[in-house]
Amino acid sequence: xxxxxxxxxxxxxxxxxxxxxxxxxxxxxxxxxxxxxxxxxxxxxxxxxxxxxxxxxxxxxxxxxxxxxxxxxxxxxxxxxxxxxxxxxxxxxxxxxxxxxxxxxxxxxxxxxxxxxxxxxxxxxxxxxxxxxxxxxxxxxxxxxxxxxxxxxxxxxxxxxxxxxxxxxxxxxxxxxxxxxxxxxxxxxxxxxxxxxxxxxxxxxxxxxxxxxxxxxxxxxxxxxxxxxxxxxxxxxxxxxxxxxxxxxxxxxxxxxxxxxxxxxxxxxxxxxxxxxxxxxxxxxxxxxxxxxxxxxxxxxxxxxxxxxxxxxxxxxxxxxxxxxxxxxxxxxxxxxxxxxxxxxxxxxxxxxxxxxxxxxxxxxxxxxxxxxxxxxxxxxxxxxxxxxxxxxxxxxxxxxxxxxxxxxxx
Amino acid sequence: xxxxxxxxxxxxxxxxxxxxxxxxxxxxxxxxxxxxxxxxxxxxxxxxxxxxxxxxxxxxxxxxxxxxxxxxxxxxxxxxxxxxxxxxxxxxxxxxxxxxxxxxxxxxxxxxxxxxxxxxxxxxxxxxxxxxxxxxxxx
Numbered sequence: 001x002x003x004x005x006x007x008x009x010x011x012x013x014x015x016x017x018x019x020x021x022x023x024x025x026x027x028x029x030x031x032x033x034x035x036x037x038x039x040x041x042x043x044x045x046x047x048x049x050x051x052x053x054x055x056x057x058x059x060x061x062x063x064x065x066x067x068x069x070x071x072x073x074x075x076x077x078x079x080x081x082x083x084x085x086x087x088x089x090x091x092x093x094x095x096x097x098x099x100x101x102x103x104x105x106x107x108x109x110x111x112x113x114x115x116x117x118x119x120x121x122x123x124x125x126x127x128x129x130x131x132x133x134x135x136x137x138x139x140x141x142x143x144x145x146x147x148x149x150x151x152x153x154x155x156x157x158x159x160x161x162x163x164x165x166x167x168x169x170x171x172x173x174x175x176x177x178x179x180x181x182x183x184x185x186x187x188x189x190x191x192x193x194x195x196x197x198x199x200x201x202x203x204x205x206x207x208x209x210x211x212x213x214x215x216x217x218x219x220x221x222x223x224x225x226x227x228x229x230x231x232x233x234x235x236x237x238x239x240x241x242x243x244x245x246x247x248x249x250x251x252x253x254x255x256x257x258x259x260x261x262x263x264x265x266x267x268x269x270x271x272x273x274x275x276x277x278x279x280x281x282x283x284x285x286x287x288x289x290x291x292x293x294x295x296x297x298x299x300x301x302x303x304x305x306x307x308x309x310x311x312x313x314x315x316x317x318x319x320x321x322x323x324x325x326x327x328x329x330x331x332x333x334x335x336x337x338x339x340x341x342x343x344x345x346x347x348x349x350x351x352x353x354x355x356x357x358x359x360x361x362x363x364x365x366x367x368x369x370x371x372x373x374x375x376x377x378x379x380x381x382x383x384x385x386x387x388x389x390x391x392x393x394x395x396x397x398x399x400x401x402x403x404x405x406x407x408x409x410x411x
Numbered sequence: 412x413x414x415x416x417x418x419x420x421x422x423x424x425x426x427x428x429x430x431x432x433x434x435x436x437x438x439x440x441x442x443x444x445x446x447x448x449x450x451x452x453x454x455x456x457x458x459x460x461x462x463x464x465x466x467x468x469x470x471x472x473x474x475x476x477x478x479x480x481x482x483x484x485x486x487x488x489x490x491x492x493x494x495x496x497x498x499x500x501x502x503x504x505x506x507x508x509x510x511x512x513x514x515x516x517x518x519x520x521x522x523x524x525x526x527x528x529x530x531x532x533x534x535x536x537x538x539x540x541x542x543x544x545x546x547x548x549x550x
Contacts, residue, residue: 350460353463361491370480381494
């Protein structure tokens with residue numbers, strides 16, 4: 001029973017019920033219109049889903065040889081990232097050969113042998129494109145991205161961590177900041193706790209940022225209290241979101257660079273989000289929606305997921321309605337909910353707030369809602385475990401509040 | 412040191428609470444002046460982003476006022492708002508805010524006195540809590 005049925009029953013059930021039937025009768029004579037379900041404002045068909053998908057960009061010749069102006073320099077760097085973004089660049093398959101034809105890779109820590117001093121010795125602006133993945137969370141990340149910015153003409157913020165903070169930015173929610181994180185990692189985790197108890201009882205060994213060795217002073221990067229997104233530290237020209245960016249999204253980045261290098265086609269305007277569509281993921285998702293209400297939240301492994309029905313209808317929290325499309329809904333196709341890695345749509349800053357709005361509205365209005373105590377509402381909504389971590393899984397660094405706060409108390 | 416005067420953003424629904432606030436004014440009820448009213452068409456129009464943005468810009472507290480349950484001009488808006496606000500309060504608590512900084516209350520068009528009472532109490536609550544923790548970090 002939908003929410004509005006209650007009111008239909010209570011208020012003037014007789015005339016209201018008759019009218020739609022009269023209206024429906026002539027329509028039924030028309031040649032078989034698509035059955036329109038009550039409460040549904042638009043119909044999703046295979047054609048609309050197909051039209052919403054993002055096709056891979058047309059890239060032309062496979063081995064075009066060096067561009068007219070000679071090979072340009074390309075740097076690929078990871079800051080606070082897992083390395084998945086670097087690997088995802090290889091998702092363009094044989095197209096990686098085009099990249100090899102087009103550019104000298106002057107730095108790519110995961111695959112090539114360019115060092116920090118090699119970059120530092122270069123002239124400003126001698127790297128044409130720098131692709132940087134990962135958030136900025138320590139002094140080394142900060143130094144390297146500033147150095148690459150100085151030496152590069154174009155900087156691409158690649159992947160969710162660079163664009164929105166990603167998973168590393170969830171560390172912003174640790175109230176004690178870097179100190180608490182290090183304390184936990186080096187003294188509280190079972191492996192390190194046992195080690196400290198066995199060998200350094202009383203005075204646990206902690207990593208130092210400086211160490212005076214006989215050969216000279218050794219240093220380690222200093223961890224920041226707040227993890228930053230790339231564009232909070234340096235000026236960024238383009239964004240390619242995704243965890244990691246899908247092959248289709250990468251193809252648009254490659255196309256823009258190749259067109260610029262070979263044909264002199266103008267680059268997209270600064271600040272463009274490359275490889276995304278304007279609408280949300282739901283538009284690209286093949287699942288049909290029945291507008292059911294959530295009464296119990298489940299994880300995908302707890303139920304037999306219906307392969308055709310919207311995941312929200314089945315009680316699985318999906319961030320699709322709040323996430324911009326571009327990934328062609330690969331996760332929902334595989335029966336996993338969207339976790340929001342492509343970030344918010346252009347109209348929204350807070351992806352988490354959007355998701356929260358959408359999901360809170362799916363909880364049904366109950367019969368005793370008018371007389372309900374506030375405590376019961378809290379009980380109902382407590383079925384959402386860890387809302388902050390779930391709704392802001394990828395966008396904490398870009399959120400309005402950004403990090404945990406601590407109440408100092410008033411008078 | 413002068414007493415801490417909080418800045419409070421009050422979202423009032425057009426049909427009940429805004430009229431209630433009007434009623435409180437017409438009746439010349441005395442109340443603190445720490446709040447700024449923003450009129451929205453419905454309490455469900457208050458996107459959680461509005462609340463977070465208010466806090467991010469330095470508001471010490473946010474209060475959302477809507478029609479009483481079963482009184483909503485749009486039939487079910489206040490029920491949605493109530494569920495959202497409950498979730499936003501959970502989110503604020505996870506951030507480290509005291510969830511008392513966000514309040515949802517029902518004030519009808521005729522309840523000028525309740526408007527005055529609610530706002531006075533809320534201003535008192537925020538005065539007890541002190542300035543927003545975000546502002547303190549920026550200083």
